[in-house]
Amino acid sequence: MTTRRRSRSDGARAAPKAPEGDGDRNDERAAERAVDRTSPEALQAAALRYLNRYDASVEQLRRVLLRQAQRHAAPAQLPEVRRHVDALLARFQESRLLDDGRYADTLARGLRERGASTIRIRQKLRQRGVAETIVEEVLQRAASEPGDADLNAARAYARRRRLTTRYDLTNPAERQKALAALARQGFSYGTAVAALGASSDDGWEEP
Template sequence: MDEPKGGQGDRAPGARKRPRKVSPRYLENAALHYLKRYAATVSQLKRVLVRKADRSLRVHGGDRAEALGWVDALVEKLLRNGLINDQAYAGLKAQSLRASGRSARVIAQKLRMKGVAAEVVEQKLAEATAEVSEDAAARIWARKKRLGPFRRDAQARQENRQKDLAALARAGFSFSIAKKIIDGAPE
């Protein structure tokens, strides 16, 4: 019988691959690979690298403080070289979320969860709101979710008014904005 492809060898299906021994080179390669695939903040990248280091240390042993020092040094190097930039990440993310109809509350929350500093969140949110207002974002969200004036049936619009208002509230929009969008015309 042939050995399965993918280098699993005698590993059970679904079992995780044994991690490599942590080293500065290993961490740098892991960081570069991650950054090729995903835009990330400093905080996100640190979490990924610390998780990799911890997993490796559990298997191979070693000094966690030393590994964390390597992570910090690598992050500083990547910052100097411009490969990670919280300002740029927050700007792109805020604009993208706003254009897709997200409220200021949701955008701020998502950026804070990614580890972006509060003053950067505030600045980038103001820039995104200058391009697309809160009313326009609520209208985009209502159109995407077919709420209020964007429902196909006028009778269903009246029957579902409270549900539509609640949906916009859950999306982070104020009651006054939700009421204006739900009770307004589709234009």
């Protein structure tokens, strides 16, 4: 007499079926959560949290809020969310909580102190979405201040990267490497030469 082996599937219990209507309720709850995170109140709270941690341009904050919306909102909701974001940014600008002129000035000054050239500062401000007119105003103000802004920045970069100690500036090949390091940061040849000559510890000057 042969005995039929019981397969694992014979004893497997069927998964309980979800009660009718549960799927619809889950979809509704997901939609409610999306609305909660993309409502005007939620967007404002997210914007304030971000500004509490970082300074930002108008466009930069817009990108942050829209990324949040795209994670949580259905495609059909996005046009309305964009309108909420635009209204929020307009209020923030009116109250001066967002001010691209102030933001650009602060960022440009910080970059300059760390040794950024005018070319690099312009690139950074454009990447952050600052309007071209504001970028040019900020750079013109820097250019009108006493001293050579790019030369001072090149000297700061040379000090920070220790170019005059890493390279023997009396050796033409070594000097060329130091000049190339400054050129890659957007400084002109003349500015690079002046910066290295002025900051050289051994008194080296460009002939």
